[in-house]
Amino acid sequence: MAATSPPGTGLLKGLGVTVKHLFRRPSTLMYPYERDDLAPRTRGVIALMDENCTVCMLCARECPDWCIYIESHKETVPPAKEGGRARTRNVLDRFAIDFSLCMYCGICVEVCPFDALWWSPEFEYSEYNMESLLHEMEKLREWADTVPAPPPLDDGAQPPAEVADAIEKAEKERELAEAKAAEEAQAKEQGADAGGAAPAAAKADEPKVEAGQIDQETYDQLIAEGKSERMARSKAKAAYVKKEKARLKAEAETVGDDGGAEQAAAPKPAEVHVEAGQIDQETYDQLIAEGKTERMARAKAKAAYVKKEKARLRAEAEGADATASEEAAATDESAAAADQEPSDDRAQTSDDAPAQETRKLGDVQVEGAGEIDQEVFDQLIAEGKSERIARSKAKAAWVKKRKQEQLDQEGDA
Amino acid sequence: MMASLTHATTTVAQTVSLFDGVDGFVLPVILKLAFVLAVFFVLPLVGGYLEHKVMGRMQHRRGPVEAGPFGSLQLVADGIKFIQKEDLIPSAADRWVFAVAPGIALVPAMLVFLVIPFGPGVFALDFELGLFYALAATSVSVLGVLMGGWASANKFSLIGGLRAGAQLIAYELPLIIAAITVAVQAGTLSLVGIVESQATFQLFGTGINVWFVFPQIVGFAIFFVAAMAELSRPPFDMPIGDSELVFGYMTEYTGIKYAMYMLTEYAGMISMSALMVVLYLGGWQLLPGVPLPGCEAGGGLFDCSPLGIALGVAITIAKIMALVFVMVWARVAYPRLREDQLQRISWLVLVPLSLANLAVVTILKVVF
Structure with missing residues (x-):
């Protein structure tokens, strides 16, 4: 291709390019006034x-x-x-x-x-x-506090093992709750005289416990077993909530002096203690057949084994005594598991309310992490924190709030 | 030809500076000095601001935004910064020459504004030899550059200074020949006279009143390119070519002396643009053949009311800034030339072209 354009065309072309760019929007970000949403893996x-x-x-x-x-x-x-x-x-x-x-x-x-x-x-x-x-x-x-949540998984990606387990656990829990509700309804129908006391007892069954503290015993034990501090802490928190709830319930029941006390006291955790480590071959094979990863299959199979063993042991211990409330057994079982079977830990994490909630918060994606929660910001400033810390924390608080709102909305729907 | 020449000179002699309207001897002088200094310190800053902004926008930036409204005081802030900086002199430098050089570059750049008319009566002096004086004064600046390059005791400074000298010699010639062509056309060397002659100039053989840029478009192009080269503005900034010479003759300069060199460059941009406005673009005329409102004499260019004067000054400054914009535009668009390309363009293209232009214009002038 011979250059056919007359001389000087190139010079004019150059001027044309620059003048065209003169009227484009500058790509400047007015930094102290505007802030960019930095990538989550930014090295700040x-x-x-x-x-x-x-x-x-x-x-x-x-x-x-x-x-x-x-x-x-x-x-x-x-x-x-x-x-x-x-x-x-x-x-x-x-x-x-x-x-x-x-x-x-x-x-x-x-x-x-x-x-x-x-x-x-x-x-x-x-x-x-x-x-x-x-x-x-x-x-x-x-x-x-300013570390952002990890980016969402790609579409169609397998959820992490712990998330999958937690979802499974939550579903099981729901089934249990449904069964319990059905049972209660039955009991209502049957006993007219106990009808008045049952709802009150059910209320007392769910005492409110402030989350946040940790159960030192569980914590130490898990640490001693070589768990990571973070995991130990979250489980110890869960264990604390569980224990507190159990204690409050027991208190309520001793005060209420009704027959519920023997129900709660009946299944001792030690009775259904199962040595973890073995796997339930049937579950394992099934999961592998379903295309799960080997690791996930093994973890779930372990959990299934523990569950099965416990059920078997309980059946042996209690014989045909089916009157013991299934709900109480399940709760105690999971509490026991949380306390004593850390190998089963991933499935157990979802048992306690706070841990599950944080996990769910992590699932929710919120657009626009740049805004701040003014209330939190003001409060932190009032507490004498530096403006920077206050802002970053307020940012985190904002995201958390949005997520909670989104969760609540989903819950309403 | 002789008739027209004498006619032009007689009209020019009647134009007086506004500042001479004041009684006494001392007061007009003070007013003129204040005018020249004000122009010298304000217009280059405006041009520099324009350059910052235009360059920024052409490169998808915003340019200065913080200092003053829309960043307009950025160069003032820079000036204050330069004054505060440590004034370093290299130990091997020729101290006296090193210290004097920026001033020698700066003063001629200031003196050019003495003769440049910015509006009807808005000029300090109307020399008979105004054009000659202006071109002579701009040429002195390079002496300061050469001295600075030599006295710095630095090879980069020396090469930069010598390049600047070579560039001046190469481009002074086409610049002057182009200017002479205008003078031949106008029949006068007085800058005010050249503006006036453009108000009455008619294109050869027709009755259309035009500025000199139309018959002498080639001359205008030569003058523009040569002016950019003489000011060592990019793409002709080999004397300070950063990639080879660090910063050329300014390598060793810091603080206020460096600022003086920079001010020289920007003042040169303004004075060269002003010369182009006067020589080719009709001075303070809004459009060819359109008299300024409130102006009576000389084709609507002189004896103006205050409104006419203000309008004339505004038109001149707008034209100057338009030319500065084109210089900045070229700076953004084109890469720096090589030293040998620079010399080739001057000696093999611009000098023959300007000579031919002079010959053609002279012949046309005689014929019509």
């Missing part, structure tokens, strides 16, 4: 979830800049079971990252085996002096 700041940290020192050793400082001491944890062996574990005293040295390579986040280090997209922490860039544990913990 490194956050620490210190409860997950086991002081393995991998991050500090892998850090190319040696900008992570860790100090810890050992503590002895009393044996979990009678006659067990006391264990030692590391307790984190200091965890600091010097962001004046950090080069944001992310190796520490990659290498952390216990999900204690996370990337957060927050980046506005410049300081007037270098020493202030050394973020101690408290500050790194605050950054953890």
Whole structure:
């Protein structure tokens, strides 16, 4: 192709291109006034979830800049079971990252085996002096509140094993509740005199328990068993709620002095304790046939085995005594499982209300993570938090609220 | 030809500066100095702001937005910053020459504004040799550049300075020949006279009143390119070519001295654009053959009411800024030329073309 255009055409063409761009919208983001929604994996700041940290020192050793400082001491944890062996574990005293040295390579986040280090997209922490860039544990913990939820799965992707298990568990629970409701209805029909007391008792069955505290015993036990801190914490929380509920119920029942007391007292958790570890071959084969992954199939099969064993043992112990409320047995069983069978843990997580709720919150996707919850923001500011922390927390609160709203809407529908 | 020449000179002699309307000797002088300084310090900043904004928008940016309304005071802020900066002089530098060089570049750029008319009566001086003076003064600036390049004791500065010198020699010639062509056409070297002659100029053989840009479009193009090259504006900025010479003759300069060099460049943009407006674009005339409102004499260009004066100044400045815009436009559109390409364009294209242009215009002038 010979160039046929007259001389100078190229020059004019160049001017044409630039003048065309003169009238385009500038792609500038007016930063301090507008903020971009940064990608969830943005390397802004490194956050620490210190409860997950086991002081393995991998991050500090892998850090190319040696900008992570860790100090810890050992503590002895009393044996979990009678006659067990006391264990030692590391307790984190200091965890600091010097962001004046950090080069944001992310190796520490990659290498952390216990999900204690996370990337957060927050980046506005410049300081007037270098020493202030050394973020101690408290500050790194605050950054953890700004860690965004992981991005949603692709369409058609298999849900993670724990989510699948939790959904299955929730469905089972619903079935149980339905069965219980049917039973109650039956009881209402049958006993006219007990009719007045039954609803009241049912109300007392569901005492409100403030979530948030943890059951130290469960926690220590799970830690001793080598679970991650985060998991141990969430389970211990669940166990606490369960125990509290059981205690409150027991109190209500002793006060109410009616026949319900023997019902609740009847099935002792120890009676139906089952050694975990074996799998239910039938369930396993079935799941594999359904195309589940081997890991998920095995986990579910384990759970199925435990369930079956328990049912069998209970049947043996109680013989033909079918009067014991199925609901109470189920609750106690799961409480027992939560307390004593951590190998079955993924299925059990969904048993407790708070854990299930957070999981569901995680399922919900909310558009626009950039807005902030003004109320939370104001409150934090009033508490003397820095504007940055307040904003990032208020952002998190906003997202959480939206998610809760969405969940409530779904629940209404 | 002689008749027209004498006619032109007689009319020019009657035009007086507004500032001479004040009584006394000292006061008009002070007013003229204030006028020149005001023009020198304000218009380059306006041009610089225009460049920032236009360049930004052409590159999908916004340019300055924070300092002042729409970022208009950005260059003022820059100036304040430059004043605060440490004034470094390299230990090997020729201290005295190094310190004086930016001033030698700056002062001629300021002096050019002495003769440039911005409106009816709005000029400090109406030289008989106004055009000659303006071109001579702009050429002195390169002396400051050469001195700065030499005194810096830095190879990049030296090469940059020498490139600037070579560029000036190469492009001064077509620039002057193009300007001479206009002077031949107008029959005067007075810049006010050239504006006036454009108000009455009629295209060869016809009765249509036009500006000199129409018969001398080639000359205008040559002048424009040569002016950009003389100011070492991109794409002719080899003297400071960042990729090869760090920053050329300005490499070692910091703070206020650097700012003086930059101001020289922007003032040069304004003065060269103003010269082009006067020589080719009819000065403060709105359109060819259209008299300014409130103006009586000289084809509607002189003896104006205050409104006419303000309008004339506004028209001149608008034309200057339009030319500055084109310079910025070219800067954004074109990559920097190579040093040898630069010299080739001047000696092999612009110089013969301008000579031919001069010959043609002179012949036409004699014939019609």
